[in-house]
Amino acid sequence: MSAEENEFEQATEGFVTVVAGGQLFGLRLDRVRDVFVPRGLSQVPLAPPEVAGLLNLPRRPAPA
Template sequence: MMQAANSNATDTLATRDFVTVFVGETMFGLAIDRVHDVFIPAGVTPVPLAPPEIVGLLNLRGRVVTALCLRRRLSMGPRVGEGAQMAIGLEQGGETFALIVDGVGEVLKLGADTHEPVPINLDARWRDLTLGVHRLDGRLLVILDVDALLAFGTNTRTAGVA
């Protein structure tokens, strides 16, 4: 009986909020404490010779922000269909990034009871960018590791400085 009480306490403590975003039909989760803004990207200026994941630079309330395409970062196919894309404002190492996604969903409060480790059959290109998954009513929510996702942006700036 004591063990059950402890596991329930652990589940309660492990509850986290995630902002859901979509790339095509795939649903991803970002820890809400990492999300600073949700907006429609406008006025993106391409950056010559930037890696394909970098869409360009944009102005977000007076700050120059690097726009990173989640679809390209995860090596997903080209976007199908019309409609405005959305952006999620994230910070990493004092820099602001705009993560470009196909759509933004709701905020979900999830406990450890639905969390599973990264599946072994998850695409190898995603494994290092994922913290785990949550199974939700027949859908899979892939939790992204924001630090790993944005490490690419940081590394591209410092790669040639050695």
């Protein structure tokens, strides 16, 4: 990759922003797999307090 191509790639790097726990976070797009609006959580019996529950994603359950 030439230096010019490398500069272009760095300049076009994208981010997605999310708010979680009242804080704003920026995540690199190449690290993001899915973007969705959660529709509800299923509680997990005996889960520690930091686990809010499970999200029902189209392909797999995910801890939240």
